Every structure is written in structure tokens, then in C-alpha cells.
Amino acid sequence: MAFFIQLVVTGLAQGMVYALIAIGFVIILKCSEVFNIAQGHFVLIGGYLGYTFLVPFGLPIWVALGMAIATAIVMGLIIERLILRPLLGEPVLAVIMATIALATILGGLATLLWGGEYKPYHGLLPIISLKIGAVSLPSESLIGLIVSVICVALLMLLFHYTKIGLAMRATAEDLQVVQSLGIRATTVYAVSWVIACVVGVIGGILLGGVSGAHIELANIGIKAFAVVLLGGVNSIGGAIVAGIILGMLENVAAGYLDPLLPGGGLAQVFPFIVMIIVLVFRPYGLFGLARIERI
């Protein structure tokens, strides 16, 4: 039983980070109807940025975090201006291919700048540990949990109590109305990309603190897609719930089934199995809106 609870709790902490990354994806999707395949690569860049600012530069954690976020903001603005804006109004496939190409380029840049090597930075994040009975939560997971909760709360506040948040929600609702009210849709798009980059980079630093920065970090994006599909693509609350569910399921499945399978590695393919099942039986996810189409 303790083993099971341990798996669930670890899964919860991991799932919260997935949810954070998935939210970046949902925000872009809601505001500009762009499916951002490169979300995982923001995480990758984030992991390496965390390493760069913490280890070679030797900055304290808060300064490093600030620098990483500043870099993410610039990255988001550049990406939106150079790649996404020229493709406004193009068909879905063109935009998705552009984000896939963006993912490829970011992967290439990470290889070029950091050699695609494993760069650990354990122990540089603050240490808080929690132990209840036989269940212990490692410090990194706990920090991940706390930071993710704070970020999600901040995003919620942004959406509900600021002008730009209102503009973003309105754009998600109806682009034409927003434009006729004099709100600049391009600003909203730029902000949504910046937010996606920032949450991706924060997620990258959190995950990098646990497992070190490495090129495989980009695969976390695929887990974020599974989360998004499970939660419903246009629901932020859904992303949170689904992130936690997926994190727990993955840990429990890997904990109990991996010893039974010869090759192991179920954790890698697990998100895809979830994806296919969700797509076949409930394509709009748990909390998504079913779209009604007209000719």
C-alpha cells in the first residue's frame, strides 16, 4: 500500500508540472487556434537555460529564474513575429507544420549551443523535504508542485483580473468581435506566445532540476499533448485535472507493469496509448467543448 501511495504522490507532483506545460499549449490554442507542437521544445530550452544560468554563470536561483524568464519572453516575441504572424489565416496543416519545423529548429539550436549533452544541476534548487509516514516526497518534486501551483494561480489571476487577460479570453471567444472593439489581436497572440514560452521554460527548469537538462526533455511535450487531449483542448481547468491524472497513471502503470514487460519503457509509450484511447472514445476530452460544424 505504501508503494502505491508513494507512486500516486510522486505522480501528483509530476502531473502538476505536466499540467503547467500543457497550460502553455492551451493558452496559444485558445487565443489563436494554433496547435503548438513546439511546446516540448520550450521545455528543452528551459532546461538548458536553467543549467546555463545556474552552473556556468553561477547565479543565485532567483536571478537565474528571472534571466530565464526574460529570455523566454524575447524568444516568444521573436517566434510569434517571424513565424506565426506571416501564417495568420493559413490552413491548419500549414500552421502545424510551421510549429513542427520550429520544434526542429529549437532542437537543432539546443544541440548547437549545449551539444545536446546531459547537463545535471541537482541540489542547486532550494531544499524542502516532506515525509509523511512511509511516503516521502523528494525535494525537487515538492518544489515542482509548489511552483506549478503558484504559476497556475498567477495565470488564473491574469486571466480574470487584468485587461490583457480579458482581451485574451475575448479573443478566444470571438476574433471578429474583438477586432471590431479595437483590441489588437496581434498583441494578444504575442502575449499568448510569451506566456507559453515562459511556462515552458519554467517547466523545463523544474524538470531539469529533477533529472538534469538533456535533449530528451523535449519529449515531455508529447506528454503535455496527451494531457491536453485528455483534458479537452480548450479547457485550462481540464489541463490541470488531466495533468494530475496522467502523472499518477503513468507512475502507477510504470511501477506495477514495467517489471512484467521484458523491454520495459512503458512510461515512454504510455501517453500515446492514453492519446489513442481518448481520441477514439472521447475526442473532445473530459472538459472540452464538442465542436459543431456547419457547411
Added chain:
Amino acid sequence: MGSSSGVFHENYAQDMAIFPTKLHWGFLLAFLIILFACPFFSSDRILTLLTMMGIAVISVHGLNILTGFCNQISIGHAGFMAVGGYTSAVLCAKLGLPFWAALPCGALAAGIVGLFFGLPSLKIKGFYLIMATIAAHFIIIWTIIQLRSITGGPDGLSLPRPVIGGIALSSKTNYFYLVMILTCLATLLAKNIVRTRAGRAFIAIRDNDLAAEVMGISLWSYKLQAFFIGCVYAGVAGALLIHYFSFASTDQFPFMDSVWYLGMLIVGGMGSTTGAIFGAVALRLLDEVVTMAGPVLSAAVAPQAAASLALISHGLIIIIFLIFEPRGLYHRWEMIKTYFKLWPFSHQE
């Protein structure tokens, strides 16, 4: 785009002809003669490149029918190639089936797996389908690695050199001929598939699937047909790829290849058989340039520059085409042809 002045299409057959005039037939014949004469004057390296191009062309034709004509976007194409490749490899290596029998079996297996993963397409489209096909790729590769006793898992599987009717295809030249013949057949077939009833149904589904359904086109049947045809093409390409190396390994079907095939389609021009050929040839050439430039760059800049150059150039070329020439090389080619046809007048009508 009309034909040259003085050419009149007097009946339906003439109007539908792929090669309407004797001049076109002449060009085709000249091209085929040069292509099939290649082994006499080109080096091994060029033959390998041409063989790889041929395999890519077959694969992209399949993707073109699925994505370019039927708008069922698939980023799992390398996975379906792996199914075809591994099926034929296992049949050859474990059951001792001859190559000519294993190849169609591989193609059929890929088609059936494609049907299975095409099932979600009945309920979903666009991004959701992309996700389903990405999932298909990873599930297929994972399954192949899990079936260690049959496929050799991560160690790979070596197989005998292919033989057809007593002719050993062990030399590069013989294999080149096999691939080129199959590529020509595949191209002809692809060109004709899109002119049949099914092909027209695919185009209707691409343009507006709801309208197509209202017109009486069975989405269920035609979407699955598109998946089947596309994946059969992938299966043939995968089998050819594996038999070329006489070794099957999941490393031959990386996820990036799935993306790259779609990139070929975009660069070439979606929904055009000629465009698929252009795209496959152009991007394979780019690959070759990158492979040649890689070591130079690695020596000059950093050891990892070669790997990152490949990734960055792939990404950039796709983005550049999407932004500046979304209709691909085929459109450019048509514009050049029109320019010369109308010269010295600047435009038609």
C-alpha cells in the same frame, strides 16, 4: 492552364491523357532512358542517392494520396514504413519466403495497420488526427522493440540479400533498377488512382468533408481507403529500404522521418503527383548537401554542428516554403512552364 496552341483535344481520352502530345512522350522517353542509363556513367554514391530518392518518392506518393488528396494528415508515415519493412524482413529471415512474395505481404501488412490507425479519422480531424498518427508511430516502434523474439528488438535483424527469379539483387546496380521500376510503377499508379472515382472522392473530402458526405460520398469507406492506399505505399517503401541494407532496425525509421516526409510533400506541392516527386528529390538532395557540409562545419565550428545543421536546415526549409511558397515547387514549375509557353506575351487571357 491550357495546352500549347495548335493542340486540340477532340475527345475525352485526349483530354484526360497524362501525356497529351508526342513531344511529352518524347520527353518522358528521354527521361526514362537517361534514368535507366545512370548505372553506366555514375558512381556508387550517386546510385545510392538515386535509390534513396526512389524509395522516398514511393513513400511520399502514399502520403500525398493520404494527406495531399484526402487531407488526412499523417505524421506516422515512418511508422507504417516500419510495419511494411519489418513484416517482409521477418518473412524473409524467419520463414524463408522469397523476396518477391515478402514485399507484397509487407505492403499489405502496412495497409492493414494503417486501416487500424485510420479508424480514429472517422471521428476526428486536423490536429487530433495528427496526434493520433504521432501516437501510431511511437506505438508501432515500441511494439516492434517489444516483440524481441520475432523482430530482434533493439538488436535488429539481418536478412538474406533479395533474389528475384535467379537474379541476385546484391549489387547496387541491380537494386537501383528494381527500385526505379517500382518507383515508375508507383508514380503511374498514384497518378491514376487520383483520377478514379476514389480519387475524386478524396478530393471532395479534402475540400469539405461535410459537403462530401452530404453529396453521398461515404466518408467511412473513402477515408479508410485513403489510409489503406497511403500505408501500402509506405509499406513498399519500408520493405525496399530494409532490403537495401539487408538489415532491419528501428533506427531506420526515426520519428523525424515521419515529419520529413510531410516536409517533402510541402516543399514539392500538396495534392500533386509531380510535386511529390519534386519534393522527395529536392529534399534528398538537400540532405546530401547537409551530409557533405556537416564534417566541414564540424571541423570549423564545433563537433555537434553537423547534427544541428541537419535539424536547423530541415526546419528552416519547411518554414520558408510555408511562408513564401505554400504551393510548393510544383507551382513554381508550372509558372516557369507557362512563362515559356506564352513568351513573348506576359500573360494568358
